[in-house]
Amino acid sequence: MLQKAPIRIGNVSGATGDHPHAMLRMVRSGNVDVITGDWLSEMNIAWNAITKQEVDPNLGYENGFFEQLEECLDGIMERNIRVVTNAGALNTEMLYRKVQKLCQDRGYGDSVVAAVLGDDVSDIVMAEGGKALPISHLDHPDQSLSDWGFSPCCATAYIGCWGIVEALRAGAQIVICGRCTDASPVMGAAAWYHSWREDQYEELAGSLLAAHLIECGPYVVGANFSGFKSFLQDLVDLAFPIAEIDGTGRCKISRTEEGGGHVTKNTVIAQLLYELQGHLYLNPDVVADLSGVSVETVAENCISVSGVRGLPPPSTTKVMIAAKGGFQAEATFYINGLDVQEKADMMRRQLENAYKNSNFSRLSIELYGTPASNPQSQQEGTVFLRVFAQARRIEDISIHKFKIPIYALRMQSYPGYHMNLDFRTMEPKPFMEMFPALMPITAINHRVEMSNGTTCKIKPPSHTQTYPVIRPSSDALHPADLLSFGPTKFTALGTIVHGRSGDKGDNSNVGFFVRNEDEYEWLRSLLSVATFKKLLGNDWFKGNTDRRVERVEFPGILAVHFNNSRVLDNLNGGIASSDRVDGLGKGVAEYLRSKYVDIPLLFLERGSI
Template sequence: MAPSARPIRIAGCSGSTSDRRHAMRVFAKNHPQDPIDVIIGDWMSEANMTARAVAKVDGAGEAYEPTFLEALEPALPDLARYGIKVAVNAGASDARGLCEVVRKMVHAKGLKLSVAWVEGDEVLDAVRAAQKSGEVAFENVCTGEVLRDWGFEPVYAQAYLGGLGIAAALARGADIVVCGRVSDASPVIGAAVWWHGWKSGDLDQLANAFVAGHLIECSNYVCGGNFSGFKALEGRGWDDIGYPIAEIGADGQIIITMQKGGGGEVSVDTCTSQLLYEIQGPWYFNSDVTAILDELWFEQLSTNRVALHGVKSGPPPPTTKVGLTARGGFQAEVHWFMVGLDIDAKARMVESQIRKELAPYSSRFTKLTFTQNGTSPPNPTNQNAATVDFRIFAQAPTAADLAPTRFFRHCIDPIMEGYPGATPHLDYRQGFPKVVHEYFVTLLPQKAVQHCVHLEGGERIEIPPPEVTRVWPRRQPSAPVTALPADLASFGPTERGPLGWVVHARSGDKGSDCNVGFWVRRADEWDWLRTVLSVEKMKELLAEEYEGKEIDRFELPNARAVHFLLRDHLDRGVSCSSSLDFLGKNCAEFLRARHVDIPVKFLARGKI
């Protein structure tokens, strides 16, 4: 049973494997002055899903995330002292193994903390059985490609589990719950279900907890990290951005706040920024519930306290997302520096020379790209500012195809015949082949998932799939233009300049899809934004980045936001992408830099 009927306070201490490790310790130590009930953390991404999967298959090193242990170990005494629960997905591809390590750590400190682990995310056998029977075609949710046509042999598959296993573990006395691939928001859902005693049919409450989980699972992001309004945070401790707390009431009411003393802020804008990150449309799916976002909005209650409103709910889909990992071959790259004048001609010269050198071997490459990164400004005042990076990137099926004698050597051999100032990067390690993992995103019926919890005493609890589900349309609702266009002339005189002068934006990756959300600060700016930002305008803004692929668009009018899903924009996803923006996070910043006609009266209010 939960300690009381008051709102549960859930703290987010990690958003990635490389997040700073101090937050869990600080939350636990400061409990008397800033009490929390549960600490959650996200250690999973599509990058380490593939890397840890192959590590497990090959028996090569830990298949869980060891950085979690660095965060947990110094916090353990205070977690035990104050009765703070922990739920994380740091098990990656070996939740059981991580659980065993944590139990030994707890026992070595003489603490009485019960550690449970959640099983069921490993589903390669289920995928193979369903594929063999023909029950499921396994279509890639990003590209539409069918698994049998993928061209790679899966070695591992992980399903995204919901939060009810975590709730069951906490209800049976677990203090620390270790999971593998649960969805990013599932620890928050599980903690709230446990605390308030919700049932699987309490969809409104679950949907609100789901969105709260999305808001805090990326740690600092909702407190000002990765925020297009970051310049305003310079005097608010941007050298040490704080970590978030979600307060969730019994009726599902959500307030987002942050730890006392942390830098940054929790505001309507930082919450909007995090909301728009990684969503795919107005329907947001989880194994436990579907959150419907089109009427969502935020309210600033006071400093660093923001209320969430307008979330609607629907049953979860009968399927859950699955990520399949395959061995994808190898890649290598070489960089040259170009300075000052005639950058385009210099790039053409060295590319032609390197292509000729590589000609005997490049037929074996599956990808070979030459990209010019950056520009040299007119009349530069220092040499570094005038320096442009030129990148040669290759992928191939085997390491032998990219051996130094077949790739790296031929990329640097033209140095004596090169452009004026020809200088290669001296980190030659990048030119040697490294492993690439291919990743395929699809759906698996939830009934095929064997979701269960293992408690400290050996008890096993099975978590059944949801009884009530809904088959949602395959494509999210999309409107290429707004239904309520404004007369752009009515906004008065305009000035040509970057969209980001008056518009916030945020982007991110899901597989090979890239989502980009834009929002404005004031009501009259909203009518202008939704009129200007059509699908056709997005194609124009993308310019040379647009490759003819589909773009979905929907509006969140209460949040004054327009969201776009750029389908298959990211070259296969983070684990095997050839793009510098392999996480899709800089797409928004590129688009904010593109020029549009902006009403002068908006600029008079001050630029972002």
């Protein structure tokens, strides 16, 4: 019997606001069966919550998807391409109706549009403050929603792929989802195309990994990649990725013909390590065991990934609960010349005195950067001091409580005082607090509505398995003596070690990998949990007893990963409310790669990354 050709799935969005013509390019040069896009993150889920509640109840979806669809709908229909998106965000039904009307207006009234619903679990969570269904924190099970101190305004559950599968099986051309998992659109497309059952865990796990690799768009094509210098001139207007998934779930990653960048073994490994959960990648439909994963070059811009194993899904799924956290404002001061630390200390004391009677819930005053020695321009010798404040009530951070006290300091400040003149940042704006939790999948009303009148209720998984909240973590088993690698030089870790970091709510994760097999024994022996904490330096908050590091190894890709996806509580609340400049943890790996360690001369002689 002839084996069915692999399905080709092209991703056209890694986040809200991604390339505005990526879908058109994918239609034009991707030669794909299905187009997917990830428009959601914890950040714009919060934005959409504010928009829907305070601006217009008919909004709350990602209109960027709709604008791209308008541009290339004719090409999609001519080529019979399916489209699956999570751009419904917090108002899936409104976007669903808007897409229906677009199809009708363009003469495609017979084409079926579907809405996958059930992710909005606000009614469950908000019933008596969550007492209808006891809900505890995802990372800290001893903390319950009732102890949170905020009043939830919305809650979205991460639903799986089977609503998408059923919609496609029923003839849908365009499928609109809300907060499905990032991987669900790709998994749903592959399961539909290959007619997989829900218990084909190996195949589903393979498609989960394929989805993980392409969901961030250009990241796997050379963006956010520590080896970017190897093709720096090509990193302009990057291409978007394509996953070819065969009937066994194995995949090959490539890219559109249009655009810059490259898909290489190392760009794929970097993306594989991004925002992981350790060896076990949990999903509502399957758990992918990545401990044996391997990556190989097939051809230029074509990389194969294999070795993933599939396990039954958990009985729970993640739910993100949002609440109005209050209001925030900030200001930036620039410092240059001599005595930078003393100038910053002077400004800090003045600010603390100005705000000594404030009712802020958070006040952060932080110095960023180090000036160049003997700078050749004022720019080279300038750093900045950022003051950031939050308050539960707008009156506690009003112009008179935050902005005017800063104005009052202008004429009594350090020598050379100057500040950012965009004074709008000093006016209060709302922010959201997020509470990640787990919810039984059986509590979710997962269903499909279609423009042809078809409706379908999606059953929860028939077989599940329990997985520990605190995942396995250990230092290297039988580490090598670091002296056995010969003479060393004290230099930056990133000279020969790649890294990638990201966020999961309030937590950051970091993965490291090397280019050559004989360097891996050194890497895994060097990077213990203790060494990792030491490398974090002042960013390791020893006073927070809730913080922990989880460590795993991936020998098939020569990688060490911290901390089983999480440096817990590293981002001060997550992107929706963090006071950190890098609230998404994107720069953590690059910071750690810049830290000095003893590197064997044997490895340094091979050249730097």
